[in-house]
Amino acid sequence: MKPFLDADFLLRTATARTLYHEYAAALPILDYHCHLPPNEIAEDRQFENLTQIWLAGDHYKWRAMRANGVAEHYITGAASDWEKFEKWAETVPYTLRSPLYHWTHLELQRYFGITELLRPQSARHIWEQANEQLQTPAFSVRSLLRRLNVQVVCTTDDPADSLEHHQALAASDFLLRVLPTFRPDQALAVENVAAYHAYLRKLGAAAEVDIQTYEDLLLALRRRHDVFHALGCRLSDHGLERLYATDHTAGQVSRAFHQVRAGQALNPGERDVFKSGLLVELARLDHARGWTQQFHLGALRNTNTRLRQQVGADAGTDSIGDFSQGRHLAAFLDCLDRQNELAQTIIYNLNPADNELMASMVGNFQDGSAGPGKMQWGAAWWFLDQKDGMEKQLNALSNLGLLSRFVGMLTDSRSFLSYPRHEYFRRILCNLLGQDVENGELPADLPGLGQLVQNVCYYNAQRYFKFDPVTTPVPERDAN
Incomplete structure (x- = not known):
């Protein structure tokens, strides 16, 4: 009987233990997607x-x-x-x-x-x-990040956010990189006309644009995109039920926005036209800037009205949704690819029934324009962010793509105590590979397997996102 949570937790074979302890454990963390509040980092809460x-x-x-x-x-x-x-x-x-x-x-x-x-x-x-x-002092926010060897933190920020805390961090002597991520979900949220008008006023104030037309909206988003880029942002993110890829013209999108601006609700078809048009424009901005775009797809949110009214959004009343994903996703990616405007892309699914769909979809749009692994199927997310979900994601990716080019784990968390999830992922990855060696399904090539582990846990993300150099020392191993 093994002790609970000992040094070899989740590592069932000698190979797994070697891979984790000698290759994975000491690597720094690049947390390229999380929901940590930047004000608490700036204030060193x-x-x-x-x-x-x-x-x-x-x-x-x-x-x-x-x-x-x-x-x-x-x-x-x-x-x-x-x-x-x-x-x-x-x-x-x-x-x-x-x-x-x-x-x-x-x-x-x-x-x-x-x-x-x-x-x-x-x-x-x-x-x-x-x-x-x-x-x-060892438990201030910044000290906690240093302790777990975090090098980069990418927070999640609305285009209308002031970014004052990111500005303060950029001007400070804090060596860890804390970068904003451009999350324009509210710019697409036209279902509630009154709330959308309030958002446009906030976005317009941040961008110094009086948003009355669709062209004004695009100008405001471009200006904020520029500000985010100047502060080191290199990623966008979208939390959607599904991608929107309805055929549309610029005139149709503009008319839909005018209708909302006039206080009139859109029907479902008109909403799809507006969201499809705006998403393509946002994706073009990302491509032009050399950013990576992320899509978190499939959450059915705020299902409990009573708790939503009592606690607010993000009260823990979301679940896995059963939305149709494949055709819309393919049409969206193809639209951008046809125009050579498809940025590096990471897609995350919440419904495990879509695992193989997503793993196979990204392969349709791989090319040599951005190096290996331009299109990524992201790490197991939210309800799938656990041992079984991670193993299924790694296995499906291995079967249908290239595990060796995967950019690895993120926290997707609001907690400063969540970084052991990277350790959890690294142990699970090493255990899967170690078990394959034990079964004779992989060669017992520890240097080669160790390089794969290091790439997935750190170096692939380092190369993929091209974050500016950080001063935290990295274990000296060949990353080629």
């Missing part, structure tokens, strides 16, 4: 207690607590921080076989050196031990 850094905003934990019968008062309500943590500690023993059980104890170990299992009997001791450490 010091959290008061474990609830504030660990539970606030974590809808994974909120969902588990609700499933365990915890009242909302102790989740997002007015209960004290201790009471909320106590309810989480009561829930943790019921998360056995959930990734939450692994993540919880990995984070306690890696950040706080706490190996005790979290449960009601240990809650007070762990609370006090962790809180005492949180008051020290």
